[in-house]
Amino acid sequence: MSTVQFELLKKLLVNVSQNSPFYKEKFNKSGVNIEEIKCLEDIKKLPFTTKEELRDVYPLGLQAVPDEKVVRIHSSSGTTGKPIIIPYTAQDVEDWAIMMARSFEIAGVTPLDRVQITPGYGLWTAGIGFQAGVEKLGAMAVPMGPGNTDKQLQMMMDLKSTVIIGTSSYALVLAEEVAKRGIRSQINLRKGVIGSERWGEKMRQRIRNELNIEIYDIYGLTEIYGPGIGIDCDYHDGMHYYDDYLYFEIIDSQTGEVLPEGETGELVITTLRKEGAPLLRYRTRDLTRIIPGKCKCGRTYPRIDRIIGRTDDMVKVKGVNIYPGQIDEVLREVEGVSSEYQIIIDHINGKDVMTLKVEYNSDGDTDRSDLEDSIVDIFKKKIGIQIIAEASGIGSLPRSEKKSKRIIDYRHC
Secondary structure, eight states: OHHHHHHHHHHHHHHHHHHOHHHHHHHHHHTOOGGGOOSGGGGGGSOOBOHHHHHHTTTTTTOOSOGGGEEEEEEOOOTTSSOOEEEEEHHHHHHHHHHHHHHHHHTTOOTTOEEEEOSOOTTSSHHHHHHHHHHHHTOEEEEOOSOOHHHHHHHHHHTTOOEEEEEHHHHHHHHHHHHHHTOGGGOOOOEEEEESSOOOHHHHHHHHHHHTOEEEEEEEETTBBEEEEEEEOTTOSSEEEOTTTEEEEEEOTTTOOBOOTTOOEEEEEEESSOSSSOOSSEEEEEEEOEEOSOOTTOOOSOEEOOOOEETTTOEEETTEEEOHHHHHHHHHTSTTEEEEEEEEEEEETTEEEEEEEEEEOTTSSOOHHHHHHHHHHHHHHHHOOOOEEEEEETTOSOOOSSOOOOEEEGGGO
16 A cells, blocks of 8 residues: 555645645745655655644635636634635545545445434535535435434434434434433434544443444544544444545654654644645644554554544643543543533642532432542542542533533633
């Protein structure tokens, strides 16, 4: 595969150095000579591309084709600054649909399935990307879009939807509603394709059990097509990604050094075939690792591990770096605690104070104060700092139809 990848990389470098104003300027500033790239490993001689740079060329500074070749644009949400607008050619749209259909096939979705799509449409990549993949596969798309849980459940029952697509937060909302309304026997779901945010094992188990489905992690980001560039298979041992379209590296986010296979760091992606807005060594900020060796499923697509967090999700409390993935690990060890949590960080009387709010099953035998003590103890042992734990009943923490906001840091307000 590496020979094919290198040929694609060489074509990409020629293309962007001639047709992308963004990369022309970047190469000039960095003194890049593409003739010096003699093998795939030489990619590390090329500069990274960052999210900030993409924002700086808003709206269409990334475009690398003439206007008449652009058939669509998508955009990031822009919640933390200017949105990033990505132009797509017809070939980009086709390539993305191929990857998405491939992802559905890996998850065992067939043309006989009825696929209920709950992510948003419009400028966001999710809804329309999933729909294109469903149609490419030949399954039935039920393009619901977000929200309106009553209607979601009604259509799910009436149309006998067999696959649900959504964020883990909204899948949990639906699962809780199914349980609350006692309609599980009327639900025909068999699989869930879940993406858009990192989520832990407790949440996974709750969704799986409440909806009685097998669930698959799907991966992607707006800048790199959208969702569907990787997914886990039936063995759930990492997510397969498509190295005929994309080149993945893992770097030390502090030094930028490329890490050996198997080590955890920041994922960097190069789009090998993208036309509208090709990206070279794009720093995703997602933390994962490339899993060595072949998957037991026999597929040759390489794998990355589940995303454990993002470099910008990390918070430093009392001098210790904490990632959301570590919180999940703590909660996995506490019997009686549910999947939902929220972290509140404040600076009181000259000291950092971190409160971890969780939900627990108050109908069981669990004593709340014992449970809180257990969380504090395990957190201290695993992460190394003293926190405050607050447990309350299931449903007490906020729910979201999109992505859940789990960390609230008042220190910088």
